Amino acid sequence: MTHLTVSDVTLTFGGLNALTRVNISIEPGIITSIIGPNGAGKTSLLNCVSGFYHPTVGKIHYGKRNLTHASPHQISTMGIARAFQNLELFRGLSVLDNLLLARHQNLKYSIFHAVIFFGKASRMEAENRAYVEKVIDFMELEPYRKKMVGNLSYGVQKRVEVARALTLEPKLLLLDEPMAGMNIEEKEDIVRFILDLKKEWGITIVLVEHDLGVVMDISDQIYVLDFGEVIGSGKPHEVASNPKVIDAYIGEE
Amino acid sequence: MSYFFQLVVSGIVVGSIYALSALGFVLIYKSSRVLNIAHGQIIAAGAFITYALTVMVGIPIYFSFFISMVITFFLAMSVERIFLRRLIGEPIISVIMVTIGLMSIIDGLIYLTPFGTENFSFPSFLPTTPISVGGVSISWTQMVGVLVTFAMIGGFTWFFKKSTIGISMRAVSDDQLAAMSIGISVPRVFGLAWAMAGLSAAAAGGILGNITGINFDTLHSFGIVVFPVVILGGLDSILGAVVAGIIMGLIQQFASGYLDGNWGLSGTGEIMPYVILLVILLFKPHGLFGIHEIERV
Numbered sequence: 001m002t003h004l005t006v007s008d009v010t011l012t013f014g015g016l017n018a019l020t021r022v023n024i025s026i027e028p029g030i031i032t033s034i035i036g037p038n039g040a041g042k043t044s045l046l047n048c049v050s051g052f053y054h055p056t057v058g059k060i061h062y063g064k065r066n067l068t069h070a071s072p073h074q075i076s077t078m079g080i081a082r083a084f085q086n087l088e089l090f091r092g093l094s095v096l097d098n099l100l101l102a103r104h105q106n107l108k109y110s111i112f113h114a115v116i117f118f119g120k121a122s123r124m125e126a127e128n129r130a131y132v133e134k135v136i137d138f139m140e141l142e143p144y145r146k147k148m149v150g151n152l153s154y155g156v157q158k159r160v161e162v163a164r165a166l167t168l169e170p171k172l173l174l175l176d177e178p179m180a181g182m183n184i185e186e187k188e189d190i191v192r193f194i195l196d197l198k199k200e201w202g203i204t205i206v207l208v209e210h211d212l213g214v215v216m217d218i219s220d221q222i223y224v225l226d227f228g229e230v231i232g233s234g235k236p237h238e239v240a241s242n243p244k245v246i247d248a249y250i251g252e253e
Numbered sequence: 254m255s256y257f258f259q260l261v262v263s264g265i266v267v268g269s270i271y272a273l274s275a276l277g278f279v280l281i282y283k284s285s286r287v288l289n290i291a292h293g294q295i296i297a298a299g300a301f302i303t304y305a306l307t308v309m310v311g312i313p314i315y316f317s318f319f320i321s322m323v324i325t326f327f328l329a330m331s332v333e334r335i336f337l338r339r340l341i342g343e344p345i346i347s348v349i350m351v352t353i354g355l356m357s358i359i360d361g362l363i364y365l366t367p368f369g370t371e372n373f374s375f376p377s378f379l380p381t382t383p384i385s386v387g388g389v390s391i392s393w394t395q396m397v398g399v400l401v402t403f404a405m406i407g408g409f410t411w412f413f414k415k416s417t418i419g420i421s422m423r424a425v426s427d428d429q430l431a432a433m434s435i436g437i438s439v440p441r442v443f444g445l446a447w448a449m450a451g452l453s454a455a456a457a458g459g460i461l462g463n464i465t466g467i468n469f470d471t472l473h474s475f476g477i478v479v480f481p482v483v484i485l486g487g488l489d490s491i492l493g494a495v496v497a498g499i500i501m502g503l504i505q506q507f508a509s510g511y512l513d514g515n516w517g518l519s520g521t522g523e524i525m526p527y528v529i530l531l532v533i534l535l536f537k538p539h540g541l542f543g544i545h546e547i548e549r550v
Contacts, residue, residue: 050434072433081434088431090424101424102435104417168435 002028002063002079004049004172004204009058011044011228018044019228021058026172026221031198031205033215036225037248042208043085045225046174049206050082051075062172081170083161085177085208091150095141095160096132098149102167103128132167139163139193155186162193172204173197179211187211191218216240224248255388260510261503266395268502269402270464273457274475275482275494276409277450283426283489284446287337287348291356292454293476298359299325299455300462300472301368304375314378322455329451333444341440356476363469373467398460405456406495409449413491422446426489481530487543497541501526 004026011019019041026032034042047053049060051072060067067075090098136142139159144152149160158178165173175194179187191214197203209215215222216236224232224245232242239245274296281289299321306317336355340348363369379393413419425432425442433439458472465471482501486493509522533541 052430052433071438073436073438076434076436084430084434088428088434090427090431092423092427093420097420101417101420104421164431164435 002171002204003061004080004206005061006045006049007059007061009045009048009055009060011041011048011053012056017228019048019055022225022228022230024223024230024233026204026206028171028204029198029202030220031194031207031218032221032223033207033209033219034223034225035209035212035215039227040225041228042225043176044228046082046176046206046208049075050080050174076168079169079171080174081165081168081172082174083158083165083176083178085180087154087157087161089149089157089160089164092148094146094148095136095152095163096145098160098164099132099135099167100128102164103132131169135163135166138196139166140189155182158182158186158190159193162190166197170203172206174206174208176208177210178207179209179214187214194218256510258387258389260506262389262391263395264503264506265499266391266399266464266502267505268499269399269406270457270461270475270498271478271482271501272495272498273402273405273453273460275479275486275498276406276491277453277457278479278483279486279489279491279494280446280450280453282483283491284422285337285341285443286345287352289450290349290352291359291476292450292479293473294356294359294363295325295329295451295454296458296461296475297363297368297469297472298328299451299458300467301363301366301458302455303459304368304373304462304467307375308373314375318456318459321459322452325451325455326448327451329454330444330448332451333447337443337447338440341443360473368467369469375463375467394463398464401456401460405453409453409491418445481526483540485530485533485540487540490540490542493540493542500529504529 004024006022006024009019009022010017022041022045024034024045034045036042044053048055049067051067051070051074054069058068062078062080065078067078067080070078090101093101136145139162141156141159141163144156144160149157152160162175162178165175178194179190182190194205194207195218198205207215207219219236222233222236222239223230224239224242226244226248231248232239232245234242274292277295278289278292281287281292302321302324303314303317306312306320307314310317312320332355336351337348340351377394379397381393383390383392384396413423421432421437422442422445424435425437425439429439432442457475461472461475478501482497483494485500486495486497504526505522508525509520512518512521512525537543
């Protein structure tokens with residue numbers, strides 16, 4: 001079981017601190033939520049963990065590996081996958097191709113291998129297919145397998161986004177507002193997926209979400225960010241009664 | 254009527270070479286949004302390398318054609334690695350300025366060699382009597398040129414539709430963030446796009462050199478001719494480049510075949526493609542196959 005530790009991370013954009021000395025420890029096997037008002041630095045933090053930004057100061061470790069300066073494609077091979085806030089899908093490809101592509105990048109075999117070890121390559125291909133089908137099954141995407149992603153509805157696209165992250169077989173899944181813009185039923189579906197991922201797949205989940213009702217219900221651990229700083233952390237009920245957090249959300253009297 | 258078919262045939266010959274020239278340009282734009290102004294220079298370089306290997310070194314032309322593609326493959330890849338890699342994320346206008354600089358440098362280098370000013374022509378390695386069917390004739394060089402062009406275009410199409418590398422290149426052009434998040438190295442894909450553009454440019458140059466002769470001005474002007482082609486096809490569509498290339502070739506041949514010499518007109522073959530381009534863009538501002546982006550947040 002691998003810990004993700006963010007130690008003393010500061011991220012600066014031209015004199016403006018997006019994150020200031022952030023310390024976070026993500027324990028394996030649980031759901032950790034990161035909440036905070038708009039512009040608090042939640043997505044910046046995920047960007048640091050997934051390698052899209054590199055911290056100005058501070059370190060990020062996943063187990064013993066140092067992720068601080070790793071590039072996104074390196075991190076994707078370490079068992080960390082991410083679903084984006086705004087849909088970042090290959091709109092010109094079908095749902096199946098979106099997922100298979102993620103799978104192919106993960107398990108590298110070259111054209112050379114495909115020619116020389118034909119049997120091995122075709123077995124791997126079959127395994128890839130089987131895994132992708134398992135993910136499609138789990139995310140309830142069967143009706144859309146061959147459909148072009150760009151033509152699907154918003155809610156389904158959000159699910160494809162999560163599914164694509166899952167095909168990388170992550171140990172740690174970063175979800176950036178997976179329920180934004182969804183209606184109640186769609187949200188309930190996503191909550192069910194997240195809980196199953198934790199229980200049945202044993203995946204560690206980091207959730208950035210604005211719907212506080214959902215966050216309080218399903219999180220094991222919560223971190224609250226405001227203006228790039230961690231202003232509170234703990235179990236849901238601890239965070240809910242933290243005066244600093246209440247100030248940040250509701251404002252001082 | 255046979256005059257009409259003759260024009261169609263020569264239109265397809267010219268058009269398919271436009272298509273192959275435009276292909277490399279589209280590859281680079283599609284993956285990295287860079288307009289490569291120096292594309293015509295790479296086409297010319299491909300023709301020169303093929304010629305030098307065939308005539309000066311004495312390698313059979315089929316091999317030298319192939320070797321020149323390999324050389325430009327690595328040449329273009331190193332151009333990306335040395336000059337363009339460090340510009341990722343910079344404003345697009347700076348990147349275009351770099352390709353303009355690249356054009357001047359390659360121009361300068363080529364003027365240092367005999368190819369810059371003199372004319373050469375490939376020794377004929379195919380039968381010289383043209384193929385004639387029902388009054389329509391096509392030279393062997395043109396015939397082989399068209400066949401090789403279509404084979405190359407077919408190969409590229411297969412590569413982008415089916416191969417994992419091809420699909421990851423499409424993925425990068427579709428959404429870079431997502432591509433990175435699933436483990437695609439975006440800089441490597443950029444390098445590969447340049448390499449394949451170099452390869453296709455050398456192929457176009459080799460075929461063109463055989464048909465029109467080796468003349469630097471003629472060859473590098475193809476870098477300019479690809480502009481109306483790719484704009485008509487939609488800057489980021491490979492299918493568009495092929496279709497638009499052939500349309501442009503046909504328009505050019507029909508214009509100079511039917512308009513020149515009547516009503517005191519001449520040189521319409523040069524102008525008509527642009528006129529038609531303007532008219533089509535009035536109705537399809539993103540080109541025939543271009544993507545009209547709608548941002549949904």
